[in-house]
Structures are given as C-alpha cells and as structure tokens.
Amino acid sequence: MGTSFNEQFDQHGAWRREFALRLKLLSEWLKDHELLDSAVEERLRRLETQMRSDKVMVAFVAEFSRGKSELINAIFFAGYKRRIMPASAGRTTMCPTELGYDSEVPPCLRLLPIETRLQPQALMEWRMVPEKWVRVDLDVNDSAQLAQAFEKVAEVVHVTKDEARALGFWHDDTPEDNPMLNAEGLVEVPRWRHALINIAHPLLKQGLVILDTPGLNAIGAEPELTVNLIPQAHAVVFILAADTGVTKSDLAIWREHLIAESEETDSRLVVLNKIDTMWDSLSSSAQVQAQIERQRATSAEILGLPVEQVIPVSAQKGLVAKVSDDAALLQASQLPVLERALAQGVMGQRQKILRAAVSGNIVDLRTEAARALNVRRRDLADQLGELRGLRGKNSSVIKHMRGRIEQEQEEFDVSGAKIHAVRSVHLRLLREVFTLLGTKTLKTEMAGLTDALRQPGIKLGVKKAYTQTFERLHAGLRKAQTTSAEIQSMLTGTFKQLNAEYGFSLQAPKEPDLERFSRDLELVERSHTQYLGMGNALRLAQPEFADRLVRALSTRLRVIYESALGEVELWNKSAAAQLDAQLRERRRNFVRRIEAIERIQEAASGLDDRIAEIEAQETALDQLDAKLAELTAHLIATPALASNEPALQKRA
Structure with missing residues (x-):
C-alpha cells in the first residue's frame, strides 16, 4: 500500500x-588524526547545522470553509483521537498559523495582536520580540486543553470601517470583496495577526512545519505570506470543495498567490475535499465515482495541472476512520492516497x-x-x-646532507613573506565581494526602494521601482561572480607558482557558484512582481503598507545574501587552510629530517x-x-x- x-x-x-x-x-x-583544519571544520559545522535545522514546510491554503483545518487534523493529529485544530462550520482559522517545534521554547501558543499591522515591522522582526506576543502555555498530554487553546486562532474583534481599512481588511476600490457590516456598522476582523504553535509532536520534532493559512482576504492583507512564507514552502496543499469545484475566489487565490508564470507546479497538490457530500444512496458507487472523476478532471483543467495532482478526499471521514480504527471507511475517504502523494512528492523531493x-x-x-x-x-x-x-655513505656526506636541509629550511622561511603578499592581494579582492554581498549594500538598496515608494503619485511607478531595484541587485551579484572568477584565476596561478618553487601540492578550491543565488533572487523577484500586478497598486500607495512589503522583501533577501556570503567565506577558508596546512607540514618535515640526520650521526643503526x-x-x-x-x-x-x-x- x-x-x-x-x-x-x-x-x-x-x-x-x-x-x-x-x-x-x-x-x-x-x-x-590532525586532519581537522579550519576549512574541514567549517564544512562539518555546516553539515551538522543543516541536518539539525532542516525543516520541511507544508502550507495548507484554501478559501474559507473548504475543510482545511479538518484535513490537518486527519493527516497529522488523528493520534489524539479527537479534533485538535478548530474545524467547525464557518470560518475557523482566522489568522495564519504555524505549527512547529523548538526545543528551547516550552510548549505554547503565541499570538501576535492584529494591531501590529499598523506598525511597519515585518513578521520576521516581530518573531524576535517575544514579549509582544500573547502566550498560552500548552499541556501536550491533555488533548482537550490543546483543542481549547487552539480555538483562539479563530477569535475575532469588531472594528470601525476606518480601523478595518488601516488594518488592510477594507478596500474602497474593491467594495465587492469587503466583509459585511454588522448591525452596529462594524467590521469583523481577526483578533490575531499570526499564531505560532510549539508542541513536541513526533513529526514536528523531526523538522516538519505546518503552515495553516486563512482565506483570500486575509492572505492578501498580509504581504509576507504571499511573498515569503508560501513561496518558501516545500509543498503547497490547495483545498477545494468537491461539490463546488473551482470557484471564482478559489481561482483568485490560485492565480494571485500560488502559481507564477513559468513556475514548476510539481510542489503543488490540489485536494478536492468533502467527497462524502457526493456520496448518494440513490446513485451507484460507480456513478458517484464518475461524478468525482469529472469534477477532478475539470478542476485540473482550470488550474492547469496534471489530473494526478488533484486528489479527491474526505478529510472528515478520514479523521473519523482513524479515530474509530475503521479500515473500510479510511479507504473510502481516500486519505491514504493523499498521504502517499505527500510522502513521495514532498518528502521524496x-x-x-x-x-x-x-x-x-x-x-x-x-x-x-x-x-x-x-x-x-x-x-x-x-x-x-x-x-x-645515505646507505653506505660516510659521515662527511651525512654532514653535508644536514647542511643542505638547513639551507632549504632558510630558503623556505623566506617564502613566508611571498605567501603573505599573496594573501594580501587575495583579501583585497575578497573585500570587494564581501561589500557587494554585505548587509550595508542590501540596506542601501532597501532604503532607496522605500524612498522611491514614498514619492508622490507613485501608484503607476511601483513596478518600475521594484524592477530597477532588482536590476541593481542582479548586477551586484554578477559583479561578485566576476570578481570571484578573477580571484579564482589569481589563486590558480599563484598556487601553481608556489607548487613549482617550493614543492607544495596546492590546488585552488572550487569557486563559489553565485549563479544559484541569482536564481533565488529571480524567484523572489517573481513573487513580488506577481503580487504587485494583482490590483495592489492602491494598497501600495499607502506608505505603511509599502514599508511592510519592503521589510518583508528585506527579510527574504537577507537570507539569500548571507548564504552567498557564507559560500565565499568557506571558499576563502579552504584556500587559506590549504596554505596553513602545507606550511605546517613542511615545517614539521624539516624538523623530522634534521632529527633523522642527528640520529644517524649518533648511531650506525x-x-x-x-x-x-x-x-x-x-x-x-x-x-x-x-x-x-x-x-x-x-x-x-x-x-x-x-x-x-x-x-x-x-x-x-
């Protein structure tokens, strides 16, 4: 199976x-065995960090009432023998919710108040300020307490239209998308901006991160979800209702937030949920299955996916089947088919x-x-x-040999100055690369973009401001790659010269591949350009919103540039470590050779x-x-x- x-x-x-x-x-x-030089040690440290911190993020995205939270319950939390994530009728997950595990943080639910949207800080920055979050401690052994605590992600508050507009939930330019006003003329909005759940669930402990996102309006109002979190997920599970198929709002989420031009769709799975609503006692099972397959084929065609990536499921029946150990119902729910697709697709890749x-x-x-x-x-x-x-040679020959070794040693000591000069040139060129990839350069670019977006009448020029910024960033990466190639060429030539003059066996380490960071930059550019083209020009005309988007961009770019800088630093360490190791071994070699001559002079044996x-x-x-x-x-x-x-x- x-x-x-x-x-x-x-x-x-x-x-x-x-x-x-x-x-x-x-x-x-x-x-x-004294083989742990600084370059080898750095590689080991990176590998260990990569293994320890490797995370697999699966984002669950859907419009309201598609059964998303129930699907998360069925796949990940059925072992609790009850619902853990709130999954009643109507809107349940009102704010984006991340489930993960950090051993340094006690089991808890942390909630970021919605009012933080009125401030420019990006979500990543708020994570660094734990005291600004409301914390609820969790008892992982008490499933009822967990379920009760998780209900907080569904909490709402009622605010005036002006407050809703400032928070990003009311748009005068698209009145058809605005929520309904209640009897007092107030707008219902989420109480929380973001939720972090930290529990020692077996899967979360091993590095799984689950991102549960709310509907279209909430996704659109939080740019960091669109341009950072969802694009970085290793897989996105998009949930539709089997009885309605792809609705207008489903299609809006898919086109605006989940799929970009020329982007591979392998990491996208579409779940046609609630197939149990199509189970009909007046129709044969073959007729029901044919109806489900038609809906599946139609959904795949509308979304532009292979039909194999659209999986019909009943999350509710799958959860019931797991809780009650009903194998036949589990099979009918088709939940195991989805789990296998996740296993082979997400985990396999x-x-x-x-x-x-x-x-x-x-x-x-x-x-x-x-x-x-x-x-x-x-x-x-x-x-x-x-x-x-030296076999059979007299003492004068042995003495002459000692003199020759000592002379070699003196000549070798002179080589230290030459090697120092090589390092100076190498480091001067490296400083150029470090500057191009450094925090200061990135901050300057982000400050320039922010200034451009604050110009009066920028609405129509937003895309241009972003395009120009990314052009400069790409140019900077290309220049860093060109300078790296110059350094590599210089290293290769210098190492050959040192090998010829001093008998070293130096080999220039592999040049860092900055091209892959250019590809990462292209992905970021694509997600931002796509977001800009989705009718967000009016929002971006609001300085606070524009600032928040730039901060979100800055957070993502910082990760790319720090990784690129890390590659260059490792390359530098590898070159320096080779020189150090061979200098060290050569000095030891001279000492051993002189010791051997002394021993031979002292005893014939x-x-x-x-x-x-x-x-x-x-x-x-x-x-x-x-x-x-x-x-x-x-x-x-x-x-x-x-x-x-x-x-x-x-x-x-």
Missing part, C-alpha cells in the same frame, strides 16, 4: 539522526535535495582531508629517498631504524586513507528509502 506521510517522515527523521551520529564520529576521527547537498559537501570534505594525507605521503617519500641515498619507521608511517597513511574513504562513503551512500524509490524515479 506504500508509505504514509507520517511513516515516511519518521524514516526521514531516523536517517537524519543516523547521519548526525556518523558525522560526529567522522569529526572525532579527523581531530584525532526534499530528501533528494538534502542528499545532493550533503553528498557534495562530503565529497569536498573528503578531498580536503585526503589532500592533507597526500602532503604527508609526499613528504615521507622525499625523506625515504634521502635516507636510502639509526639509518635502518629511521627507514623502517618511515615505511611504517607510509603504511599507517594508507590505512588512514582507507578509513577516510570508508567513513565518508557511509555518509554519501545512505540508501534511499526502498518504499519510495520507484515513485521518486518516476517523478524525476
């Missing part, structure tokens, strides 16, 4: 834990991406460590050649003893090399989960 999403996630978690353990063993082994990143890093790490072993091996070979050449020692050291190096290959092979060749391999190959 395949693997459910929950089981697949359990296996993914087990793989990550095993990988972290193997990584720790490799780190200790490298340290014990996520694992492929993570394994590819891990594999590349481990190969680079092995190359760095193997290079250090090769330097030692070459030095031993040189020593062995020298010592074998010293020469054969020293040759035997070096031969033993060569054997030990071969063993270290084999062990390095074995430890890293385990990390690279972690087998993919057998149950999903065919599905992954099919999708690929």
Whole structure:
C-alpha cells in the first residue's frame, strides 16, 4: 500500500539522526588524526547545522470553509483521537498559523495582536520580540486543553470601517470583496495577526512545519505570506470543495498567490475535499465515482495541472476512520492516497535535495582531508629517498646532507613573506565581494526602494521601482561572480607558482557558484512582481503598507545574501587552510629530517631504524586513507528509502 506521510517522515527523521551520529564520529576521527583544519571544520559545522535545522514546510491554503483545518487534523493529529485544530462550520482559522517545534521554547501558543499591522515591522522582526506576543502555555498530554487553546486562532474583534481599512481588511476600490457590516456598522476582523504553535509532536520534532493559512482576504492583507512564507514552502496543499469545484475566489487565490508564470507546479497538490457530500444512496458507487472523476478532471483543467495532482478526499471521514480504527471507511475517504502523494512528492523531493547537498559537501570534505594525507605521503617519500641515498655513505656526506636541509629550511622561511603578499592581494579582492554581498549594500538598496515608494503619485511607478531595484541587485551579484572568477584565476596561478618553487601540492578550491543565488533572487523577484500586478497598486500607495512589503522583501533577501556570503567565506577558508596546512607540514618535515640526520650521526643503526619507521608511517597513511574513504562513503551512500524509490524515479 506504500508509505504514509507520517511513516515516511519518521524514516526521514531516523536517517537524519543516523547521519548526525556518523558525522560526529567522522569529526572525532579527523581531530584525532590532525586532519581537522579550519576549512574541514567549517564544512562539518555546516553539515551538522543543516541536518539539525532542516525543516520541511507544508502550507495548507484554501478559501474559507473548504475543510482545511479538518484535513490537518486527519493527516497529522488523528493520534489524539479527537479534533485538535478548530474545524467547525464557518470560518475557523482566522489568522495564519504555524505549527512547529523548538526545543528551547516550552510548549505554547503565541499570538501576535492584529494591531501590529499598523506598525511597519515585518513578521520576521516581530518573531524576535517575544514579549509582544500573547502566550498560552500548552499541556501536550491533555488533548482537550490543546483543542481549547487552539480555538483562539479563530477569535475575532469588531472594528470601525476606518480601523478595518488601516488594518488592510477594507478596500474602497474593491467594495465587492469587503466583509459585511454588522448591525452596529462594524467590521469583523481577526483578533490575531499570526499564531505560532510549539508542541513536541513526533513529526514536528523531526523538522516538519505546518503552515495553516486563512482565506483570500486575509492572505492578501498580509504581504509576507504571499511573498515569503508560501513561496518558501516545500509543498503547497490547495483545498477545494468537491461539490463546488473551482470557484471564482478559489481561482483568485490560485492565480494571485500560488502559481507564477513559468513556475514548476510539481510542489503543488490540489485536494478536492468533502467527497462524502457526493456520496448518494440513490446513485451507484460507480456513478458517484464518475461524478468525482469529472469534477477532478475539470478542476485540473482550470488550474492547469496534471489530473494526478488533484486528489479527491474526505478529510472528515478520514479523521473519523482513524479515530474509530475503521479500515473500510479510511479507504473510502481516500486519505491514504493523499498521504502517499505527500510522502513521495514532498518528502521524496526534499530528501533528494538534502542528499545532493550533503553528498557534495562530503565529497569536498573528503578531498580536503585526503589532500592533507597526500602532503604527508609526499613528504615521507622525499625523506625515504634521502635516507636510502645515505646507505653506505660516510659521515662527511651525512654532514653535508644536514647542511643542505638547513639551507632549504632558510630558503623556505623566506617564502613566508611571498605567501603573505599573496594573501594580501587575495583579501583585497575578497573585500570587494564581501561589500557587494554585505548587509550595508542590501540596506542601501532597501532604503532607496522605500524612498522611491514614498514619492508622490507613485501608484503607476511601483513596478518600475521594484524592477530597477532588482536590476541593481542582479548586477551586484554578477559583479561578485566576476570578481570571484578573477580571484579564482589569481589563486590558480599563484598556487601553481608556489607548487613549482617550493614543492607544495596546492590546488585552488572550487569557486563559489553565485549563479544559484541569482536564481533565488529571480524567484523572489517573481513573487513580488506577481503580487504587485494583482490590483495592489492602491494598497501600495499607502506608505505603511509599502514599508511592510519592503521589510518583508528585506527579510527574504537577507537570507539569500548571507548564504552567498557564507559560500565565499568557506571558499576563502579552504584556500587559506590549504596554505596553513602545507606550511605546517613542511615545517614539521624539516624538523623530522634534521632529527633523522642527528640520529644517524649518533648511531650506525639509526639509518635502518629511521627507514623502517618511515615505511611504517607510509603504511599507517594508507590505512588512514582507507578509513577516510570508508567513513565518508557511509555518509554519501545512505540508501534511499526502498518504499519510495520507484515513485521518486518516476517523478524525476
């Protein structure tokens, strides 16, 4: 029957834990054998951080009353044997809700008051100010208390039209989308802007993050959802009602917030929920199924998706079936079909991406460590050649040999000044790259965009202001890549020269690929440009709203630029670590060679003893090399989960 999403996630978690353990063993082994230079240590640290902090975000998006919260209950929380997320009739999730796990925070629900929308700070900035959130402690062992606490995400307040307008829930230019006024002439709006739920649910502990979003009006009023959170989700589950299919407001959410031109749709799953409303005692099961399939095909055609990505489900019956252990009802609900699609699609793709990143890093790490072993091996070979050449030679020849080694050492010490000069030029060029990718540059661009958006009569020029900003950002990344190429060329030439003059075996590390950060920048640009083109010009004419969107953009760009800067820093460390390691090994080599000559001068048997020692050291190096290959092979060749391999190959 395949693997459910929950089981697949359990296996993914087990793989990550095993990988972290193997990584720790490799780190200790490298340290014990003095192979842990700063570049290798940095790669290990990054891999460990990546494994520990890897998150898989699944965003559930729907217009109101499509059964979204019930679907989350059925897939993730049926083990509590009751509803956890509020899922009664009508509007339930009024504010975007993130469910995740942070071991440093006690189990709690944190709620950000809706009034924070009147201030310019982006959501990411509010996360850094925990005291501004209302906190409700949770008892994870008491499902009734959890369910009661989670009902808070459905709370509303009634405000005047002016207040609703300021908060982004009332728009004079689109009166047909405005909520109804109550008898007192007030507008109903969510009480909370954002909710964070931190509980030690098994799946959340392993890195799953669930994003539960409210309907169209609420998504549109919170730009950070549209331009940051939803685009960064590894999968988006879009829920429709089976009896109505794709309505006008469903189509608006899909086109405005979930799909961009030329964007791949593989990470989008559409759920045709509430198929139980079509179960009809007056129709045969074949007739009912034919009706569901017609609705499925029509929905797929309207949304421009393959029909396989539209999955009919009854979340409510699936939850009931899991709670009551009713296998037949579970099968009829078709919930297992959706779980398999999530397992093979979301988890399968996520694992492929993570394994590819891990594999590349481990190969680079092995190359760095193997290079250090090769330097030692070459030095031993040189020593062995020298010592074998001394067999049968008299003391004056041995004394002459010592003088030659000391002269080599003096000449080598002079090379330090040349290497220092190389580093100075290297660092000067690197500073240009650091400036281009630095926080100051980004802040300047964001300040310029904010100023442009505050100009009078900007309404029609908003898109142009954004386009010009992104053009400059792309140009900056291209310049950083060009400068990196210059540095790489200089390093390659300098390393060749040092190898020729001093017998080093330096190799310029792989140049950082800044092109992928350009692609990330394109994705951000696409989501913002799309948002700008969706009738938001009037909103963007409001300085507060424009500021909030720029802050949301700044948050996303900062992540991209910090990652790019990290790649450049690692590249620099790899080059510097090679030089340091080879200088260190060469100095040790001189000391060992002089010690060997002294021992040979003191005792006739010293020469054969020293040759035997070096031969033993060569054997030990071969063993270290084999062990390095074995430890890293385990990390690279972690087998993919057998149950999903065919599905992954099919999708690929």
